[in-house]
Amino acid sequence: MKKKEKSNISVTILRSGTRVPTLDRSACSVLIQVEDENLLFDAGPGTMRRLLEAGVQIYDVSHVFFSHFHPDHTGELVPFLFANKYPDIHRRKQNLTLCGGTGFLSFYNQLKTIYNQWIDVNGRLNFIEFDNSRKDEHIFNGFTITTTPVCHSPESIAFKVTAANGATVVYSGDTDYSENLIALAKNADLFICECALPDQMKADGHLTPSYAGRIASMANVKKLVLTHFYPECGPPECSPTDITKQCRKTYAGPLVLAEDLLTFQLD
Numbered sequence: 001m002k003k004k005e006k007s008n009i010s011v012t013i014l015r016s017g018t019r020v021p022t023l024d025r026s027a028c029s030v031l032i033q034v035e036d037e038n039l040l041f042d043a044g045p046g047t048m049r050r051l052l053e054a055g056v057q058i059y060d061v062s063h064v065f066f067s068h069f070h071p072d073h074t075g076e077l078v079p080f081l082f083a084n085k086y087p088d089i090h091r092r093k094q095n096l097t098l099c100g101g102t103g104f105l106s107f108y109n110q111l112k113t114i115y116n117q118w119i120d121v122n123g124r125l126n127f128i129e130f131d132n133s134r135k136d137e138h139i140f141n142g143f144t145i146t147t148t149p150v151c152h153s154p155e156s157i158a159f160k161v162t163a164a165n166g167a168t169v170v171y172s173g174d175t176d177y178s179e180n181l182i183a184l185a186k187n188a189d190l191f192i193c194e195c196a197l198p199d200q201m202k203a204d205g206h207l208t209p210s211y212a213g214r215i216a217s218m219a220n221v222k223k224l225v226l227t228h229f230y231p232e233c234g235p236p237e238c239s240p241t242d243i244t245k246q247c248r249k250t251y252a253g254p255l256v257l258a259e260d261l262l263t264f265q266l267d
């Protein structure tokens with residue numbers, strides 16, 4: 001049997017929180033490094049600092065993918081673009097590609113009516129909109145991105161990154177229970193799933209540990225990483241809720257509760 005080629009994907013949960021920051025968790029962002037590209041998924045306020053802590057310079061980020069437009073996922077966009085405009089950032093060797101669901105270009109253009117040329121990155125921006133009415137796919141140099149609509153806000157999409165050797169990482173963004181997400185995450189090597197609140201605090205448009213576990217089980221993922229935690233989810237010394245125990249009601253496979261700067265190497 002042919003041995004599977006070693007994957008070249010590394011995933012860092014830059015930030016594992018939500019709009020309500022704590023000293024342990026800050027608003028949402030995930031770094032996925034595939035081949036030689038640094039891909040950011042969401043960029044909540046303060047993402048650049050965590051990027052630097054992860055050893056990545058901002059001008060080495062090639063693509064930013066936004067799951068939706070809520071401020072805890074997009075708040076760093078304006079400062080990030082402004083920083084990339086600094087003359088010394090001419091070290092940037094490639095254009096910066098910004099991607100989101102339907103309406104993303106309009107979202108950027110509205111920001112541009114306020115910030116004008118300060119966020120144009122000297123003409124080095126590309127834009128890609130994924131159709132949020134259906135499954136969509138775009139082939140990049142060395143990886144493929146597949147998206148699907150999820151249940152949160154009208155533009156919300158989840159992402160699957162597929163490396164050249166077939167290794168897959170799925171990132172849910174924010175969502176409620178979603179059959180689309182189950183289909184997208186089918187047999188994923190790593191499934192990064194939002195888990196906003198404990199089971200007893202279920203909110204519309206978000207998942208809980210047992211709902212996230214159910215999606216992971218039905219999708220038969222190889223490893224589940226829960227993230228996007230409100231303060232009610234811990235850390236354990238601050239919360240009476242045992243998130244792992246709640247997730248175990250529906251999911252028996254490998255499970256990790258995300259922390260800021262936690263890294264995974266897929267092999």
Ligand SMILES: [Zn+2]
Nearest residue numbers: 018070072174
């Ligand atoms: Zn959120």
Ligand SMILES: [Zn+2]
Nearest residue numbers: 068070152174
């Ligand atoms: Zn949201």
